Amino acid sequence: MKIVVCIKQVPDTVEVKIDPKTGTLIRDGVPSIINHDDKTGIEAALTLKEKLGATVSVVSMGPPQADVALREALAMGCDEAYLVSAREFGGSDTYATSGILAAALDKVGYDLIITGRQAIDGDTAQVGPQIAEKLHLPQVSYVEEVVDAGEDFVVVKRQFEDGYHIVKLKTPCLLTAIAELAEPRYMSIGGVFDAYQKEIKVIGFEDLKDGLELDMIGLKGSPTNVYKSFTKEMKGAGTVLHDLTPDQAVEAIVKKLEEKFII
C-alpha cells in the first residue's frame, strides 16, 4: 500500500500577523512547524506502515522553506518527500491549492491519501475534501481512529459532535485526520541524519502543466477574494456568575441582555 500524507508548514503561533495590504500571512520571523492535524496524519500513516508494510510519502505545497517540515516528516520515519513549489502556485486559495495538490498526487501515485482536518493558519478544512473530489475518490473526514486496514481497504471511525460512524472504504481513498487519531511520535536521532541524506523531490509547474492551466492556479485561479483580514481585538474578560439555580441563571442572563439593549 502506498500512503501519501499531505502536510502544511504553518507558523507556530496563535497570533498570526497578516499583511494588511495583501491580506496574506506574514511568515518572516515566525517559527514554523508541521500543522498539528497533519502530523497526526503522519503518525497514522507510520502506524499503518508498521502494520501493513506500506510505504509512506509526504507531500507539501509551499515555499522552498517548507523543506524543513518535510525533513522532519522523514526523520519521523516517512520514506520519501515531495515539495510542490513554484512561483505560479503563489497566492492560491484552497480551491486552486487542492487542484495543484491533486495533480501532484496523481504524479506521485497513491492508494491512501491522508490529510489533516484543517490548518491552524487558515482553519478552512477544505483542502482535504477538495482533493478527494478532484481525484474522484471516496473520502472520510474527521477520522479519529483507524479501526482496521488491509491491502485494499480501511475501516475508520468518523467523529461527529454527538456520535461516530464506522466506515469501511475501498482504497484508493482519502482520509482527513483529527488530533484524536494519534499521538505523533518524536523524530529519531538516526532519522534526522537520514533525512538530510535523502533527496526532496521538487514538483514544479512544468511537471504538472499537462493537468493544470495557469488560470486554474495562483491568484488567478482562486475564486476566493479576501475582502479584509484583521486580527481580532481583545475583549474584556467575561463575567462568570456562580452558585445560581437554573431559574436564577436565566433571569440574570436576560437582565444583562436587556441592560445592553440586545433584547
Added chain:
Amino acid sequence: MEFGYSKEHVLLRDLYRKFAETEVQPLAEELDEEERFPVETVGKLARFGFMGIPFPKEYGGTGGDYLAYAMAVEELAKVCATTAVVVSAHTSLCAGPIYMFGTEEQKQKYLVPLAKGEKLGAFGLTEPSAGTDSSMQQTTAKLDGDEYVLNGTKVFITNAGYADTYVIIAMTDKSKKNRGISAFIVEKDTPGFSIGKKERKMGIRGSATCELIFENCRIPKENLLGREGQGFKIAMQTLDGGRIGIASQALGIAEGCIEECVKYVMERKQFNKKIGQFQNTQFELADMATKVEAVKLLVYEAACEKDAHRSYSHLSAMAKYLAGSTASDVSRRCVQLFGGYGYTRDYPIERMMRDAKITEIYEGTSEVQKIVVANWMGLK
C-alpha cells in the same frame, strides 16, 4: 571561522528539547527524592537513538557526530542531570572505548547492542586508593589458560548494577606500572563479579553509583580490550571523550538554572516590582548568561575538534573545567536569586545546585583538568 549549526543539528535540538521536556523533566524531582534509577527512561532513550549517537550505523549507532551527542547530553541535563549522566557514562565511557579500541568481533558483540540501547554500559577505573592517581590500580587481571582472572574493587561506578557491559581497567603487570595496566570487557552476571555498596550522594541522586567487586572473576581472554599494557592509554583517551559529555552536562545544568531563574524572577514580586526588574537581578543573570555562552562555545569547539579528528584533549579538559565551575557558580547564584524559596524543595533550583557540584569532581577533577591543560602548554 563560522558560527552556526548545521540543519541536522537544528532539527536535533528541537527533538532533544521536546523529548527532555515531555519524557525527562516530569520525572526529575521524583528520581532525586527517591534516589531511583530512571529505568523507564532508558528504554525510551534507546528507542529514539540517544544511546548511540556518535557511532556509525553499522555498529548500531545513529550515524551522528560528537557535537550531536554533546547537545543531547546538554538538553537532558537542562531538566535532569541524572538522566544526562546515564547517557554520558554509557556512551563516552563504555561504548566509546569499545568503538575506539575494540576488535571487529568485540564491536559486533558489545558495541552494537550498546549503541542500539539494548544493553547499558559502565566503566570501572576508580578504586578506593586510585582516584586522581589512577595509575595506582590494585585490581589485578592474571592470564590463566584462556581466561583472565580479575580480583579487586572499583568504586563510584556510574550505572553500576543497571549496566550489562562494563569496561574494566586492571593491572596485568605491576612491575611495568602504567604500562602494565590493561582494559577488559566484563559482562554482568559473570561469576565472581558482584555489585557492592551503593553510594548515597549529594546530587545526581537517581544515578546509580556503586562498588564493583571482583573475586576470582574469570573472563575469556578475547575480552581484553586493545593490547595488554594499553589500558592506561585507553582509560585516558576514554576520559578525553567523556569530559566533553560531562562538560555538556554541566553546560546543560547551568542553562537549566538560568531558564528556571528567569521564569522565577519575572513572577516574584517584592517592593511592588518583579524582582527581575531590579538591576542586581538583571546584572547577575546577564553575567551568568554571558559566561554560559562562552562555556557553550568551548564545549562545542571540543566536540567539533574531536569530530574533525584533530587533537582535542586540552580542549575537552578546558571545557570540562570551565563548564563544571560555571555550573556550580551559576546554580549557587540562581539559588540566591530565588531566596528562601530556592532553598526549599518546592523549586528545582536546589536540586540543580546539588547536581552541579559533581561536574567539578567526576571524570577528572577540575584540578586534573588544569594539569592536562598545563601539560599541553608545555609546563611539565
